[in-house]
Amino acid sequence: MVDESAQRGAMVALTCESEFGAARDEFEAYLHRLTHHVLVRRPTSVECLAGQDWIGGGPTVEAAQRNFSESIGESVGLTRMACFSAPRGFVWTYQTPDHHAAVMFSMATATPREEARDFMLGLAGQVLQERSWGLVATERGLEERFDPFDLVDRPWQRDPSSSVQSVLEESLGEGSVVEAFACFRIGP
Numbered sequence: 001m002v003d004e005s006a007q008r009g010a011m012v013a014l015t016c017e018s019e020f021g022a023a024r025d026e027f028e029a030y031l032h033r034l035t036h037h038v039l040v041r042r043p044t045s046v047e048c049l050a051g052q053d054w055i056g057g058g059p060t061v062e063a064a065q066r067n068f069s070e071s072i073g074e075s076v077g078l079t080r081m082a083c084f085s086a087p088r089g090f091v092w093t094y095q096t097p098d099h100h101a102a103v104m105f106s107m108a109t110a111t112p113r114e115e116a117r118d119f120m121l122g123l124a125g126q127v128l129q130e131r132s133w134g135l136v137a138t139e140r141g142l143e144e145r146f147d148p149f150d151l152v153d154r155p156w157q158r159d160p161s162s163s164v165q166s167v168l169e170e171s172l173g174e175g176s177v178v179e180a181f182a183c184f185r186i187g188p
Contacts, residue, residue, distance in 0.1 A: 001035040002091050006113045009091030010039035011104045013080040013184040021074035022099070030068050034078070037061065042083050049081060082182040089176075092116070094124035101185045103127050109176035119171040123164065126157045127183050152178055 002009040012035050016022035033056060043049035050062040058064065069076040084091050084106035090113040095102040103124045109116065152165035159167070168176050 001032070001039055002093055003039060006090040007086050008039060009084050009086075009093055009104055009106070010035050011082045011093060011102055011182060011184060012038055012078060013102075013186055015077040015079055015186055017075040021072055021076075024072060026068075026072055027076075030076075034061070034065075038081050038083055043081070046078055046081055049078070079186075080182075080184055082184075084180050084182075086179065089179075090116070092120045092124070094121065094128075096128065099186075101128055101183065103181065103183045105181045106179040107172070107176065108179050109172045111172040111176065116172055119168065122156075122158060123168075123178075126154075126164070127151070127181065129157065130154075151181060 001011070012031065014027075014031050014034065016027060021027060037052070037055040038049065040055060041049075041052055043052055050060065050065075052061050053059075054061050054064040056064065059067070065076060065078060082104055084104060086106040086108065089107040089109040089111075091104065091106055092113065093102060093104045105120065105123065107116070107120075152163065152168065154164050156162045156164050156167040162170075165177075168178070
């Protein structure tokens with residue numbers, strides 16, 4: 001989810017014990033509300049988010065999630081979240097049609113977001129196609145860490161003789177950079 005200015009974005013990974021539960025309209029609506037909460041309240045971690053007052057009023061996010069899980073009769077889990085700001089550019093998100101993966105970028109560039117569409121779709125495709133980035137052991141298990149410097153030094157998948165950074169600057173202008181990115185995958 002990206003705000004109207006396109007300079008702030010949020011993304012969450014929410015799991016459900018069944019594909020049927022995840023395909024329900026109620027699940028999509030809750031996911032949208034939760035992502036909006038993250039966009040507005042800007043928690044710094046999943047743990048911080050769980051303890052925040054629910055933006056929809058009432059209990060904490062953790063209690064709201066427990067109530068939602070009970071209401072649909074399925075176990076629902078928040079596994080990851082990310083919040084990005086791009087005061088010198090834009091935030092871009094892309095979600096796969098099957099909703100099993102999403103990617104978000106914070107870009108510093110003078111190029112308007114609309115004009116960057118083709119490059120950003122290519123970059124999102126490249127990140128989603130590469131299955132593993134820097135894996136780090138955390139208390140919640142293995143998590144991918146996304147270093148923008150690692151990304152921009154890689155070969156551009158559409159032209160391996162060029163780096164991501166060189167194509168980025170060619171497409172969006174000299175000095176354009178990826179400030180941050182995240183990729184969440186759920187399921188296969």
